Amino acid sequence: MRSDFYKYQTQTTPHPLAMEVSHAKGSYIFDTNNKAYLDFVAGVSATPLGHNHPKIINAIKAQLDKYLHVMVYGEYIQKPAVELAKLLAKNLPHPLESTYLVNSGTEAIEGALKLVKRATGRSEIISAKDAYHGNTMGSMSVMGYEERKQAFRPLLPDIRFINFNNEEDLTKITSKTAGVILETIQGGAGFIEPKNGYLEKVRKRCNEVGALLILDEIQPGIGRTGKLFGFENYNCIPDILVMGKGLGGGMPIGAFTASSKLMNLLQDNPKLGHITTFGGHPVIAASALATLREITESDLMAQTLEKEQLFRKLLVHPLIEDVRGKGLMLAIITPSAHITNSVILQCQDEGLILFWLLFEPRAIRITPPLTISNDEITKGCSIIIDILNKIQ
Numbered sequence: 001m002r003s004d005f006y007k008y009q010t011q012t013t014p015h016p017l018a019m020e021v022s023h024a025k026g027s028y029i030f031d032t033n034n035k036a037y038l039d040f041v042a043g044v045s046a047t048p049l050g051h052n053h054p055k056i057i058n059a060i061k062a063q064l065d066k067y068l069h070v071m072v073y074g075e076y077i078q079k080p081a082v083e084l085a086k087l088l089a090k091n092l093p094h095p096l097e098s099t100y101l102v103n104s105g106t107e108a109i110e111g112a113l114k115l116v117k118r119a120t121g122r123s124e125i126i127s128a129k130d131a132y133h134g135n136t137m138g139s140m141s142v143m144g145y146e147e148r149k150q151a152f153r154p155l156l157p158d159i160r161f162i163n164f165n166n167e168e169d170l171t172k173i174t175s176k177t178a179g180v181i182l183e184t185i186q187g188g189a190g191f192i193e194p195k196n197g198y199l200e201k202v203r204k205r206c207n208e209v210g211a212l213l214i215l216d217e218i219q220p221g222i223g224r225t226g227k228l229f230g231f232e233n234y235n236c237i238p239d240i241l242v243m244g245k246g247l248g249g250g251m252p253i254g255a256f257t258a259s260s261k262l263m264n265l266l267q268d269n270p271k272l273g274h275i276t277t278f279g280g281h282p283v284i285a286a287s288a289l290a291t292l293r294e295i296t297e298s299d300l301m302a303q304t305l306e307k308e309q310l311f312r313k314l315l316v317h318p319l320i321e322d323v324r325g326k327g328l329m330l331a332i333i334t335p336s337a338h339i340t341n342s343v344i345l346q347c348q349d350e351g352l353i354l355f356w357l358l359f360e361p362r363a364i365r366i367t368p369p370l371t372i373s374n375d376e377i378t379k380g381c382s383i384i385i386d387i388l389n390k391i392q
């Protein structure tokens with residue numbers, strides 16, 4: 001299997017972690033030697049209820065017995081997709097009520113970028129330095145990290161960048177701006193939270209000049225920051241909310257939500273303003289619905305903040321310079337990329353899964369399932385501290 005993996009499956013890095021997976025349950029992934037790995041990454045924030053949660057598996061199985069794909073997105077009335085969109089609306093503030101379900105985070109970003117242009121008749125998009133919004137051409141155009149996109153130019157025109165958390169830069173948002181796109185908490189940059197009412201100020205500036213605000217909640221969303229969506233922590237409601245990752249409960253999904261007035265623009269002039277074959281797929285929507293129900297009906301979101309405090313209490317060491325982020329979206333910052341690499345690789349040997357962030361080489365990602373127990377947190381943190389002691 002290992003040699004076939006390297007030979008036949010296209011690689012994204014020269015040195016993948018290459019764990020050979022056998023099965024997964026709860027907070028653990030098991031390799032083919034039946035070694036258990038405690039998962040502090042959750043498939044990069046994509047399995048909020050851990051692995052093989054019974055409610056998700058049952059919902060998928062029940063839908064499998066009914067039907068799979070029957071029609072392109074939006075034509076037929078399919079219960080899982082309708083109920084999912086309705087439950088999202090029920091849990092979102094006015095005017096976020098109409099949801100377009102797509103196949104991935106990056107596709108949802110593409111849809112949101114198209115919508116702000118269509119709605120305003122303007123072309124300029126403003127994004128933030130060090131932002132990550134996905135890897136298709138539009139999403140990559142608003143990625144604030146030149147080194148990773150230079151080889152793929154030309155990308156979209158009329159993209160400008162501001163510094164996240166910099167109020168002076170807000171004057172760059174003008175009446176030429178169709179939309180401003182920001183991650184609520186910057187992920188790839190190192191789990192950077194908005195400070196001093198920054199998002200409120202962005203919201204105000206967008207209102208002043210008639211620009212639409214897109215918040216990318218693909219990573220912070222679905223309960224990870226103690227609220228269903230990160231923006232609820234920062235008193236700023238976007239015009240377009242973009243979701244993905246955890247919404248699917250381990251299945252591939254993306255979605256963007258806005259007012260019906262905005263979303264209805266995708267129906268005509270031109271008609272079929274965004275179309276997709278598999279968006280709203282019944283099995284995936286069933287998985288997402290079970291996930292969203294569990295997160296909104298349990299006390300998992302409240303526990304997230306208590307679990308953050310436990311992590312912060314345990315992650316104290318001379319080689320830990322900072323623990324950034326909020327809730328169960330945390331990043332340990334070590335003094336160097338070298339130390340970070342050693343910790344991630346050595347922890348994997350010791351049965352603890354950690355991972356990197358895209359643009360901050362000193363960061364160690366900690367984004368476990370929201371269902372992780374206090375004992376599991378304690379166990380994983382003691383592995384990290386032991387490894388740091390050895391490195392020191």
Ligand SMILES: Cc1ncc(COP(=O)(O)O)c(C=O)c1O
Nearest residue numbers: 104105106132133134218219244
């Ligand atoms: C903030 C953010 N936006 C967009 C994306 C892209 O989502 P996907 O990989 O599902 O296309 C990601 C994925 O890491 C993300 O973290």
